[in-house]
Ligand SMILES: Nc1ncnc2c1ncn2[C@@H]1O[C@H](COP(=O)(O)OP(=O)(O)O)[C@@H](O)[C@H]1O
């Protein structure tokens with residue numbers, strides 16, 4: 001294209017590249033069909049409210065104190081869940097990855113339980129931890145434990161054996177072996193596990209909140225739904241979605257191996 | 263204890279090191295057996311030799327003859343099935359503080375920059391930051407990597423990474439330097455020049471060095487004595503004293519005496535190497 005010798009500075013669309021442009025087109029197409037569907041009135045009542053109503057609801061939602069207090073509850077529940085499930089997952093993963101015996105004895109259970117929908121344990125959690133935030137944290141922690149444990153175990157097994165021998169030849173203390181060899185070597189798989197664990201703990205917490213609760217974003221969504229306030233329900237969903245995407249992108253920044261950035 | 267060799271059909275020419283004084287490192291009748299699903303494998307069979315203070319010794323043998331196994335035993339990373347290794351008279355029961363090891367495999371820390379890799383042994387010993395970075399920088403320059411301090415290993419060639427590993431071990435000035443085919447990944451020219459560097463460092467510091475290699479020229483270029491091993495089981499075949507004058511540089515490779523030594527050791531190794539090749543061909547594994 002630049003054969004004529006004049007290089008024009010690319011516009012915004014040009015700078016995006018073909019993939020970025022396609023993504024924009026997809027988003028625009030979805031929004032347009034949404035609006036068309038809303039205008040057509042084909043679907044029962046407000047199942048697909050028009051975009052400007054969702055936008056208004058979003059603004060109203062973000063301006064309300066009720067939203068922020070519920071969002072804070074959910075955020076704290078997810079943080080607590082990830083702290084508990086993540087810590088337990090890393091610890092169990094290190095044990096499993098470090099011993100062939102433990103791996104063969106226990107890992108099949110993790111592999112089978114991992115993909116099982118954890119919501120089936122919710123009744124147990126309610127009995128154990130009550131209808132408040134306790135059972136939500138328990139659900140999130142249970143959900144995040146599995147991907148973190150499995151990913152850590154795989155990472156621990158993947159630690160280059162020669163690096164361990166290097167550490168031994170330099171007389172590292174057991175603590176130094178952990179902090180200077182094992183942890184840096186498994187950083188990427190552990191963070192990947194935490195990213196997956198974060199995703200499923202959000203799911204676990206929100207799902208639990210929609211089932212039985214009196215606070216949190218899941219509760220808010222269900223409130224809007226029971227009032228048939230579809231615009232507000234969609235607004236809440238958009239906020240949850242945006243927050244999850246942003247946090248995921250944030251964690252991803254740390255999972256690119258150092259020195260391997262392209 | 264005596265460091266005299268006991269195994270091998272051919273009696274070793276000279277199992278004792280040059281110069282006076284007690285040997286610093288003694289490999290005393292060491293055997294290593296591995297239990298494999300196919301049955302026990304004797305990787306090292308009754309090896310004995312000793313290393314005097316300040317001496318440069320090479321252990322040479324074809325691939326798979328048990329050199330790395332011996333290296334791990336001397337470094338205290340692997341227990342031998344019989345015999346023992348002593349350093350300064352004391353039996354080795356784990357990594358010895360005065361032995362520095364350079365591994366055959368890629369062993370740099372991919373998450374550390376070159377300078378942080380090289381400073382690593384000083385860091386774990388609690389050397390203050392300014393001092394350890396200073397010493398690391400000097401050692402990096404010594405192996406010819408000045409200017410690459412802030413790079414990550416993934417940004418370097420295989421040969422450069424191996425030089426980082428060598429610098430990382432040299433930096434804490436171990437009493438005994440133990441290297442397992444450290445130059446194997448390098449091209450011939452770099453190998454000769456880096457060999458010069460290591461030799462120069464070794465002579466300057468009077469550092470006792472045990473080099474494991476499969477390269478005859480490398481062994482003759484650098485060593486005071488060469489320990490030749492047989493193939494499967496790894497036994498002591500012969501110990502050859504290299505009487506080439508010091509200081510030696512890579513120029514020595516063109517001298518007639520050098521050629522004489524190479525021919526002599528090749529004579530010893532040819533039989534072992536061809537046995538190794540035949541075996542690996544029938545077993546279908548790469549040498
Ligand atoms: N951990 C192990 N288990 C079983 N066999 C081994 C082990 N390590 C080495 N061997 C065997 O011992 C022999 C010597 O290996 P090695 O010391 O690596 O040889 P070299 O370094 O001379 O190439 C080889 O036949 C190898 O297959």
Ligand SMILES: [Mg+2]
Pocket residue numbers: 326329330331366442443
């Ligand atoms: Mg080897």
